[in-house]
Amino acid sequence: MVIAAPILMDTPPSAPAKSSAEKPSVRPMPSFVPSAAGPGASTAPIGKTLVDISHLDFFYNTSQALHDINLKIEAKNVTAFIGPSGCGKSTLLRCLNRMNDLIDGTRVARGTIKIHGVDIYQPDVDVIELRKRVGMVFQKSNPFPKSIYENITFGLRLQGMNDSAKLDEIVEKSLRGAALWDEVKDRLGASGLGLSGGQQQRLCIARAIAVEPEVILMDEPCSALDPVATAKVEELIQELRSRFTIIIVTHNMQQAARCSDKTAFFYLGKLIEFADTRDIFTKPANAQTEAYVSGRFG
């Protein structure tokens, strides 16, 4: 097992309530406005709570998908969401950058999601700015039907960056960051769709890190990949964890065990258990968790 030692173990999953009560008054202004502190992966210190979800209820039309979720995700850590299909783990992930807004009939009925203490469901939040800070990698690789270079620079150009020297530099940095540079450096102008599945997924990761988000959400990034490509992406996650806060949804328990520091187990829209990955897989506190991780259902 290549578990990277969890960096922070002294903050229990049930974090003290006082910090969440304080934060809104400390940082009342959303940081998701263009002029606020520039994008950067280094604003939150390791181990500090970055994403604070409390009492979250979420609905698809009339059916409730999430029930009273309370979760504190730490900065510069890899957090895995596991659970059987339909348990709400992807829904929760998509709540974190408000991708669910794109689906008609979805709503957060109760509770808050705070990032850096700012409730991202407040009306004054600029969703576009939020999504620049909270990047996402999807289940199925989805490069744009453009060149590799244009795929990487898409997010930057949206922000109005046109300096080609700077863009070149970021493209190289992002592709190196996604361990793809050596494979594609000679054909940056070729279509992103011409790459293999694993390469396409790493291109999507490079595209996401090019805009330097704080959080990267990964929605089953390896489910469509073969074992070799999966290993490469997992290796990549280990390299990225020092710079980004990563939240990964996975069906694959070995994967969660291999690459995450903390693991949250969901079942039927409820958070059953959230603890250090090592604890979840070796001494789960909950019987359902134990049944799931040992393969008795799911």
Next chain:
Amino acid sequence: MSEPTTIAAPAAPAGFAIQKKRLRLLGLTVDDTIKAFFGGNAVVAIVVLTLITFFLMQEGLGFFAQNRQSLQVYRQAGLEYVDFIRTEVDDHTALTRYLSDLRLRQLTALTEGRKLSLDEANAALANFDKFSDTFSSTVDPVRSLLSDLTEQATAIKTKFIVTGDKKEERAQLLAEGKTAEAAAVKIEETDFAAELKPLLATLPAFKEANREFSRALTASLEGAPVPPTPELVARMERLKQLTRDYLARLPSVERSLETWDYTLPIPAWKTVSSFVFGRQWLTASFWQDWYGVIPLFIGSLMVSIVALTLAVPLGVGAAIYINQIASLREQRVIKPCIEFISAIPSVVLGFFGIAVLGQALRALSQFSWLSWVPGFPYSERLNILTAGCLLALIAVPTIFTLAEDALNNVPRALKEASFALGASRLQTIVRIIVPASLSGIISAVLLGLGRVVGETMVVLLCAGNRIAIPDFTDGLSVVTQPVHTMTGIIAQEMGEVVRGSIHYRALFVVGLVLFVLSLIINYAAQKIVRKYRISIG
């Protein structure tokens, strides 16, 4: 001997009845019948298409042989010879038109610029009128000769046609077995050499008249008065220059007359080029019929351009709005409305065009605050613009539906990826959705074009039906002129022509041109769509 058989086929245990007796009709099972039915339908479609193509070709291609014969007669009967002289006279007429335009401008300059009364202005122009009369009467000797020659040539042609008719009559009688009657039909072969002799003998007289004309015209220029304003002086100078150029061309007419030879055969390419590049569509003329597709083609083209200019932004814009921006409720209202437009019969649209749109547009063009619009004000109610607007209405549902399909085919994942990178809705549409569906949109536009080019009723009712190449000299105002179209001419004239005549066949060739155009457009659209499917993966 019997042992192996029993081993190979042991009796099935009772209850394992998987065999069934099939119902057979003429040796076919139900499945076979259904298969044959649908297969038969597909074959019928292909056969019909082949028949249409074959029929169009068979009827149309005969045109070129007939056209060649027609051109041959045009030459042999001396019509071509006379037309050299006619062109000369027509060119002079064009110059006198320029002159009368100049008079009108002077009159305006005098009455409005110098505040003279109409009588005073006319008096001031007396000098000009004298010059103008001299100028236009100089051509009289040539013109009188021309009218004589026209009669002679027409007589020869008529004679030839009568002979042709008689031959046909005799052939028909022979076919019916009436030999005696057939022998009674007297046929007088046309001897072109003899018939043309008097015509050609007028050459010296023409040369004389031409010299006289040339002299008189040159002399008349001397008497040209000086117009009142500098702008008009420049126009007068322009007229003088045009006249001098015209005079320089006169000897070349004589040369063409001298070298003209009625025995020269008409080259085969001319029968095609006179159709493809012919600038006149002139039928049932006493002189010579011309079947040139250019005025009709340009008519169709102009109407289509206007229609697409309006329909592409509307159709594609609506598709983007409905697919990407509109709420579910808006979609439920707008989509059926746009698709319903295609259910309106085109004759109703044409009727609407005549009764409402044409009137309304003309009324609009009369407003003085709109006079900056090219072509406004105009008086022709039915013109390119009216027809183009209605055709746009016909093309919008096609373009909208297909473009919307293309937008729908863009994977949702691309849209999500774009949003996840912090793109706004507009940025996602402009940078991701539209580029990804561009080929689908282009083919939607092409199919819309195909719909417009093939549309008949609306253009027949609303395009004005004037068979002439519109005047492009005033730029965009060309859209306010009436035209005739390829589809319109077929619908209008096909009912009146004699089956098998050259006119009938010419209409078929126009149909062929339309057929080929639609074929190309549809092929291009399909090709683009296929490429698009591959690129999305």
